[in-house]
Amino acid sequence: MSEKIETRNASQAGEGRDLEERAPESCTPEDCSSCQAAADGTCPLQHEKAQDERVRPDKAKSAIEKLPQSQFNDIRHVVAVMSGKGGVGKSSVTALLATAFAREGYKVGVLDADITGPSIPRMFGIKKRADSFEFGLLPVQSETLRIPVMSINLLLPHEDDPVIWRGPIIANVVKQFWTDVVWGDLDFLFVDLPPGTGDAPLTVMQSLPLDGIVIVSSPQDLAVMVVKKAIKMARILNTHLLGLVENMSYVICPHCGNKHEVFGPSKGQAVSEATDIPLLATLPLDPKLSELCDKGRIEDYNPDAVASVVDFIVKILDHMDKLKAKDHESKVQ
């Protein structure tokens, strides 16, 4: 490795390659789409393919095929919830969006793509294990709104058993949650992504027919910095960004009733403007929500701020559907 580094300075933009050029012995052709070495044609293994992808990005995109729906599923919209940084309440925002859509009469499901840190089943109070039958895995329904949920924790003997798996295995499980789970007829499937920009988010963006992504952030500069990584990733992978939710924006003191910005002043509007993504909601850090999540009763929590997001997302997706239909018509004619 040192021979490689020898001739160059790490502060140069190309430095990332020094790190990635070590990968080929363990990476697969699928990795090329996310590999800088492949992108700029310096990867010794995928050189030709990478060159081709670099000069013909349209061809590169088509090389990653979206996974088809199972014959038992009719899922009209898939929306992922992403944060980049962990602990900003991404899973609770996913669950709150799902419940808000369900209350509006939409058929929704929740796919927990956070394989190594799943929290969706606990929030919905689901203790039952997932069953399977000859045609696939059956999601478990939440108690109150009957929202079908699939998570690795519904397949483990104990919810605190770790899944000590490397990326390729995690990526396969995420794919299986799309291809082998009998979701049935859904208006919206919400996908809870793990923090970071690794295997699970990459697999979801590459392999699932995403309509868009909701980004969750918190007021910390740090969270904003990491969230920007997630936004850049979504754009690199041509995934539509539906909007931004700032969570844990403030705390209301139960003793004096004053508003307290525990993670610093709100940055939602600034991030929205800087990244050109609409700010969908600003949510407080509410101990009541933590309590309901811990008790598995998140469906009892119904903040107006989230309810108002439903209408916005539905309108955007309807608009996108119309554009797709027009585009299709023009191609047919």
Add this chain to the structure above:
Amino acid sequence: MSEKIETRNASQAGEGRDLEERAPESCTPEDCSSCQAAADGTCPLQHEKAQDERVRPDKAKSAIEKLPQSQFNDIRHVVAVMSGKGGVGKSSVTALLATAFAREGYKVGVLDADITGPSIPRMFGIKKRADSFEFGLLPVQSETLRIPVMSINLLLPHEDDPVIWRGPIIANVVKQFWTDVVWGDLDFLFVDLPPGTGDAPLTVMQSLPLDGIVIVSSPQDLAVMVVKKAIKMARILNTHLLGLVENMSYVICPHCGNKHEVFGPSKGQAVSEATDIPLLATLPLDPKLSELCDKGRIEDYNPDAVASVVDFIVKILDHMDKLKAKDHESKVQ
């Protein structure tokens, strides 16, 4: 896949295998150590090796070799900081431990193993890119205490550029931060692990000569559940657990001065007893810390609770060193 599922019920303990049996086409022999299919000998690819590992765990352990130190490094102790769940302040605890040890006169370094969500450089206010010379990568020193730091963000042209890499590439970068970085002479190297139990934590536990792990949690039941996954993982991989830090335990209202348990009542003591890991410290959610992290001045923050952890960890590690020395002597005689 459905053929596999059709014969079994997902609620059976063996269900995990249904998911992992899809992996062989993409997993490497190295994965066996973390794969249930390999562990119980059902993996079609690694059957023999897995059988062998199952009946002779000592042999299995020796099959994963720790990476040697570079000729330029003399690192006496390696301590990883892990949380399982994101956003519990793991990175700030890593940085606070490093600064506390540095203040006590120890030579410390920080290896940021959170490749897809690195926050260590920002906390230390490091804006400079890492340089390299013919023998490897040079860490960048923090301003106040001159703590050497290596992070993927010191190798990227912009700190908010995402690294959209799959697990094997991420694992290689983490290894390179150990083998190719010129750390020099250190008493303690602190490793900041990403959330979850995936590639980076697995690689660190398998390939780095860890003396132990500090677990960081928050009072949420959810965090506790995911933290238990991390603890089980560490035990499966025979990594010593030094202790537990409960972070974000409470907030002091700046208006009325009352203590407010925003994430619910403290569970540190209960988790410590349930998992048999000493509770090292209980830290508040302090807006002052968020502010200093955002300003890159975490070295100016010096809570007594963390300072007191230094003495405890040093004593434990000295004791472990003596045990190792005795063990070595008895083998020599």
